[in-house]
Amino acid sequence: MKTKLFAILLLLSVFSRANAQTEKGSISGKVIDETNQPAMYATVSLHNSKDSTLVRGTISNLDGDYSLDNISAGSYFISVTMLGYDKSRSAVQQLGAGAKISVATLKLKKLSNQLKEVSITVKKPLIENQIDKTVLNVENSALATGNNVMELLQKAPGVTVDKDDKINLRGKSGVQVMIDGKPSYLSQEQLANLLRATDASNIQSIEIITNPSSKYDASGNSGIINIKMKKNQSFGTNGTLTVGGGYGKRHKADGNASLNHREKLFNVFSNYSYGNYGNFHTLAVDRLLNTSGGTTYFSSSSYDKNDSENHNYKGGIDFFLGSKNTLGFLTSGNVFRGHNHETGINKIGATIAASDSSVVADNHGRSPYDFATYNINYKSVLDSSGTELTANLDYSRSAGDQDNYYNSSYMLGNGTEKRPPLLFRNYTPNVADIYSAKVDFTHPFSKKTKLETGLKSSYVKTDNNLNYSTKQADGSYQNDAARSNQFQYTEVISAAYVSLSTEPFKDFSIQAGLRAENTHSEGNSITDGTVVARNYLNFFPTVYLKQKLSAKNTIGVSYSRRIDRPDYGSLNPFLYFIDQYLYAKGNPYLNPQYTNSFEMNYIYRDSYSTSLNYSRTTGGITQVLLTNPVNKALFQTNENLATQTSLSLNINAPVTIAKWWKTNNNVTIFHNEVESPNIGGADFSTSKTAWMLNTNHSLTVTKTTGIELNGSYNSPSVSGTFNVSSFYGVDFGINQSFADKKFNLKLGVNDFLNTRTKQSVSSNLENNTYAIHQNYESRVVRMSLTWRFGNSNVKSVDKHGGSESEQNRLKK
Known part of the structure; x- marks a missing residue:
């Protein structure tokens, strides 16, 4: 017994020593x-x-x-x-x-050869090609001078904006636009207004991500464009003040001010920008309608003159709760006020040469729009290995109040009145409330393995009204209940994701993730009692493989599944009349579209890149223009196509011609095919191979003077049911710093050759023959002067201590 007890005590002693x-x-x-x-x-x-x-x-x-x-x-x-x-x-x-x-x-002792204050400028290339994204560094680019963000996006490689302000990437629609990593939740029209109202001088960079990981929302079948706003990390008080203006055929004036104060325990930041712009737009539509009763030609032309005022603001405060916790509050918004005056004529006849009647239009209106968002965010670094927890609460509200008056006169071919004029009003107030909550957790298991997971929930409620009224003899407007409507829409999306990245072998890494999103939506047409409800659960896998072949060569393969839900305006079923022969209507029965995307890419020396992408979309949402056989009117709506396939090749090559002359050249070749068994009552199929070229040249004339040139060409292409004409242009910018770089003068010329002013679209649909020609104010000369004040030296380091690359190595 004593021997057994001694053995047990000995084992416990050994275990205790080993444990210690x-x-x-x-x-x-x-x-x-x-x-x-x-x-x-x-x-x-x-x-x-x-x-x-x-x-x-x-x-x-x-x-x-x-x-x-x-x-x-x-x-x-x-x-x-x-x-x-x-x-x-x-x-x-x-x-x-x-x-x-x-x-x-x-x-720590200062370097012996260090000046009292160190000012180091590291200029990033305009375009950076990374294995998973392309980054457009526009922070100090002269090409951003006086432009808004929508104009800036059109200069990004592979990005185009169509006639309805829909953003396309490598020839595909369905782009998810994010601002500082957050989705906008805005309709296409609201997003376009916000991007136009945002001064490009407030942008740090634009990230183009064609195959996003499961951490991102699954929306966006062609990828994500993430717009990153400027952030100032210097200690003390600092800021910038910018004034600018320009002229094309109408005036442009803008200004921007930012003020930041950072201390040991908190950081306060603010920004305000103002823009006052005059623009014009001409539209010509030629249409041929064949019916059993014969052929009818429609030829319309219009001139739209519009003025707008934009107020953009952003402000917030971050509290540093020790070295590992940050609590932040942020608000931003946009106040837009627009006015327009449109005149036009629509000629109708049995032949192109002679019209037997016409509709003369004289329309005007206003389009006020307000958007505000509020955010509470929290970040906690849980340990020294890099484990992090972040949380975000957001609330956004947008409110529009469009009010348009239409005056249509009906004339015979000889110039006499055909019938009394129609005077009507479209008053369309709309409100959208958006709530979202998100929690993300990151945990590195080792230097080579990291887990990311998170939850997100969003709630959207919109209320759209269309009040259609006609002018009476006494000057008052009487509501037309048959053409008026109220449409309410609610949507709840609950999501969860998990992503694991690891490096199982030397120079070989894997990232695999899965995102689940459950969607419940309900569209309710209050006027006619129509309710369309949807409830669906989807899973979105992502896989990414990367192999470093050598110090100079890296290849990658990725796959993702994504979704695009119809925007809120596209679901609204009521008719929006422009005149007797032109109107738009929504489609409450639209379904989401789904895309499977595969991509292979290769990067040489972290600069030259080639990528091959194949995607297939089922139930693709596309805009169509159809003819109403009863009243011969042309109407615009959206429908789900059967399949859309796209194959694209993207090549990016930075070339240094001389030490002072650097270029970046991008070519995208893409082949799109669209098929559907029933569009406008007929089978539809179309395909086309197209290409686009973008070349940027940066010339360093002196230490304080730089010149930039940007040229682009887009070949004829297809987009859904439309044929799109080619367009090209050249942009020019010069940047001059002085007074120890406290002042910066920029001069920019958009579309120097005035070649982007015209764009044309024609129909691919059988029995719907039409062509649309649009003219824009494209060539604009702009100038801006920026004053930087306060503390902005490297001595006032950012939150990463000026050694971000070293810290990243520590976290791996």
């Missing part, structure tokens, strides 16, 4: 500068004293303190680096099992 030897310890300390002030956000790394290998790393907090936990027993030393300072190193530390030791305070 594996117990982890911790090392902590403090970093100060020459003035004995805390050195905030310095990079702290722990090294093995035997071979100096990196064991773990972290960043000093606002008090200069750091702590490295979960460290095995051994012999180590601490190394501290910070931009503008000499490296500091501690004495060798002996850490016992489970021990906690404090390292003597480390003092």
Whole structure:
């Protein structure tokens, strides 16, 4: 019995010693500068004293303190680096099992050849090609001068904007536009208004992601365009003030102001921009209608003159709750006021040469629009390995109040009145409320394996009214109940995702994810009692493989499944009349479209890239123009096509002609096919191969003077049921800094050759022969002057301590 007891005690003793030897310890300390002030956000790394290998790393907090936990027993030393300072190193530390030791305070000394204040400018290339996305760095580009974001997007490689402001990527529609990583939830028209009202000078970069991971919303069958706003991380008070203007055929004037103040415990930021713009737009539609009663020709032309005022604002505050927690509040919005006056004529006859009647239009209206969003965000770094928890609560509200008056006169071919004129009013107030909540969690299991997971829920409610009224003899307007309507729409999307990335072998990495989204929607036409409800659950897998073949060669393969839900306006069933022969209507029975996308890409020397993409969309949502056989009117609506397939090849090649002359050249070749068994009562099929070219040239004339040239060409193409004509253009910009770069003068010319002014679209549908020709104010000369004030030197480092690449290496 004593022998057994002794053996048990011996085993327990051995186990206890083994357990004690594996117990982890911790090392902590403090970093100060020459003035004995805390050195905030310095990079702290722990090294093995035997071979100096990196064991773990972290960043000093606002008090200069750091702590490295979960460290095995051994012999180590601490190394501290910070931009503008000499490296500091501690004495060798002996850490016992489970021990906690404090390292003597480390003092950083300025580099001996360092100026009192360091100002380092690292100019990023205009276009960066990464394995999973293309980045357009427009922060300091002269081509952004005086432009709005919609105009800027049209200069991005592979991006086009069609006649209805729908954004296409590599010849495909269905792009999800995000701002600072957040979806806008706006309708196509509202998003276009917001992008036009946003000054391009507020943009830092534009990310083009063709196959997003499961972390992103599954919306956007052709990919995501993420617009990143400028952020100032300098300590102290600083800001910018910009005034500008321009002229094409009408006036342009704008201004922008930003003010930021950052301290140890908080950061306050604000921005306001104003724009006052005059524009014009001409539209010509030629249409041939064949019926059993004969042939009728319609030829219409119109001139639309519009003026707008834009007020954009953004403000917020971040509280730094220690070194690992941040609580932020943000609000932003847009106030838009537009006025337009349109005149036109629609000629009707049995032949093109002679019309037997016409409709003369004189219309005017206003289009006020307000958009505001509010955000609460929280971020917590849970440990030194990089585990993070982030949370966002958002509320957005948009409200429009369009009010248009139409005056249509009906004339015979000899100029006499055919019948009394029709004077009517379309008053269309609309409101949308959007709520969303999101939580994301990131946990690195090791240097090579990371888990990302999260939950999101959004609730959208829209209320659209159309009040159609006709003018009476006494000057009052009487409501026409048959042509008026109220449409309410609600949508709830609940989502969850998980994504795992790992590097199982050297230079080979895998990222696989799955996103689930459950959608419940209900469209309710209050006027006629029609209710269309949908409830569906979908799964969206993503897979991404990357192999680094050598130091200069990398290949990648990716797959994703995505969804595009109809925008809110497309579901509204009521008719929106322009005149007797032209109107638009929604389709409440539209279904979502689904896309499976495959992509292979290759990058050479982190610069040259080639990608091949294949996608297939089922139930594709497309805009169609059809003829009403009863009243011969042309109406616009949306329908689900059977299938859309797209194959695209994208090549990007940066070429340095001289040290002072750098270029970036992008070519996209794509083949689109569209098939549907029933569009307008007939089978439909079309296909076309098209291509687009974009070339950017950046010339450094002096240290303070730069010139940029941008040229683009888009060949004839197909988009759904439309044939789209070719268009091309050249943009020019010059950038001059002076007064120690505190002032910057920019001159830009959009469409220098005035060749983008015309765009044409024609029908691909059988028995629907028409052509649409549009003219825009395309060539505009713009100038802006920017004053930068306050603290903006590298000495005032950003939150990443000016050593982001080192920190990223520590987190891997």
